[in-house]
Amino acid sequence: MNIKDHLAQxxxxxxxxVTLLAVSKTKPVSDVLEAYEAGQRAFGENRVGxxxxxxxxxxxxxxxxxxxxxxxxxxxxxxSRIALIHSVDRVSLAKEIQRRAHKKGYVQDVLxxxxxxxxxxxxxxxxxxxxxxxxxxxxxxxxxxxxxMTIIPxxxxxxxxxxxxxxxxxLFDTMKAAGxxxxxxxxMGMSGDYEIAMVCGSTLVRVGSAIFxxxxxxxxxxxx
Numbered sequence: 001m002n003i004k005d006h007l008a009q010x011x012x013x014x015x016x017x018v019t020l021l022a023v024s025k026t027k028p029v030s031d032v033l034e035a036y037e038a039g040q041r042a043f044g045e046n047r048v049g050x051x052x053x054x055x056x057x058x059x060x061x062x063x064x065x066x067x068x069x070x071x072x073x074x075x076x077x078x079x080s081r082i083a084l085i086h087s088v089d090r091v092s093l094a095k096e097i098q099r100r101a102h103k104k105g106y107v108q109d110v111l112x113x114x115x116x117x118x119x120x121x122x123x124x125x126x127x128x129x130x131x132x133x134x135x136x137x138x139x140x141x142x143x144x145x146x147x148x149m150t151i152i153p154x155x156x157x158x159x160x161x162x163x164x165x166x167x168x169x170x171l172f173d174t175m176k177a178a179g180x181x182x183x184x185x186x187x188m189g190m191s192g193d194y195e196i197a198m199v200c201g202s203t204l205v206r207v208g209s210a211i212f213x214x215x216x217x218x219x220x221x222x223x224x
Contacts, residue, residue, distance in 0.1 A: 004038040006211045015198040021065055023208030029057050031212050048074040069123045072096040080106040086149040086187055089113040089125045094137050101142035109144045111187055116164050117153035127171055147185030148172050161193050165200035
């Protein structure tokens with residue numbers, strides 16, 4: 001099967017109102033273009049340099065999402081072509097995004113990344129610290145808080161997956177009351193578990209290998 005066929009299969013499974021983000025990190029421009037020609041418009045990248053190179057070569061109506069850990073010194077290279085940053089997890093990063101977006105004259109949509117599994121090796125804020133970060137982000141005029149994102153622990157147990165996703169949905173519902181009118185996105189679920197994530201309330205699924213094929217072995221653990 002080719003990329004177009006994979007996309008068609010996944011779209012047939014999407015719940016109403018769920019956005020499909022094609023995770024194109026590490027994939028060549030030709031693969032992204034093939035998906036684009038099959039009607040896909042939202043793509044996710046996790047390295048600033050790789051995104052900038054691809055953006056030069058690909059159609060301007062692509063909706064780019066930045067989904068990886070974002071270092072403050074890389075924020076200056078982002079601009080309004082990034083439709084959504086998924087990985088805001090600390091005050092210092094939020095401040096830098098605010099500073100750069102203000103300087104360039106646009107409002108940046110962001111998600112707050114939550115480390116729902118409490119894993120030391122992963123990014124994301126602890127759930128108990130989320131309200132404080134959310135409140136701070138609401139004071140920044142060039143940030144628009146759109147919702148939450150998580151990458152759950154790497155488990156094949158569907159019961160465990162569901163527990164993490166349901167915990168995130170509960171957190172999302174709790175935060176929504178304080179998040180404002182734009183707070184509408186819960187980004188969770190990847191190639192191996194997006195169907196369960198949708199059942200649990202995900203509004204955006206990040207699918208890479210199920211569209212583009214498997215990545216190198218070293219990237220499989222926790223891969224998008």
